[in-house]
Amino acid sequence: MSEPLTVYALCVLVLFAKMLGISCYQGFFRLRHLAFTNLEDAGFFQRATSQQELPQVRRAARAWANDLENIPLFFVLGGLCVALGTASSASAWLFCTFTAARVMHTLLYLGARQPWRTLAYAVGVCCLLGLAGLVAGKAVAR
Template sequence: MNSALAVYAGCVVVLFLKMFALSCYQGFYRLRHKAFTNIEDAAVFKRAARDQELAPVIRASRAWANDLENIPAFFALGGLAVALTVPVMLTVWLSVVFTLARVLHTVAYLSGVQPWRTLCYGVGIVCLAGLCAAITWVTITG
């Protein structure tokens, strides 16, 4: 296995685990406070369903939605970069920096800190643009 594929695969796993942890974070707050918006979930704990989610759950949900706007694009672009043999170091660096930026973005989002959240988001977008440019270059130049 080439090193770009190994690093890309590692980044995919880290991003999956990050998103899974975000789901667990939401579940933790719901269970800790026994606060559910779905009637059937609340009924299990003999509670009334809430009209609105808890604030930490809402924040995590927004971070999750932001992940869904960015991470699938990385999965596709990173896979293409590996398949089209974009230079290994470029693929590795863009993949690692993207992954780190997304992890830090989630931490910043849950913590409510600016401008770090926006900075991490921007770094991730630059990495995606870099992958796009590298894929395009390799495709054009053969």
């Protein structure tokens, strides 16, 4: 297995674990407070349906939605970098930096930390642009 593929695979696993962690975070707060907006969930726990999600659940849902706008782009661009054989060190560096930025973005989002959350977001976007540049450069050179 090539180094970029190995690094890419590990980054995908970290991002998977991070997104799974957000789901567990939401579930933890729902169960801790027994607050459910879905009728069947509230009924299962013999509770009344909550009119609104808990603030922690809403914040985590927004972090999750932000992930869904960014992480699939990483999956595609990273996969293209591996498939096209872009520069190994640049690809691996961008994979790791993007992954670290997304983990930090989530932690900073859940902790309501500005301007650091925006900075982490911007670093991730710059990495996506870098990956796109690597893909474009390799595709044009072929």
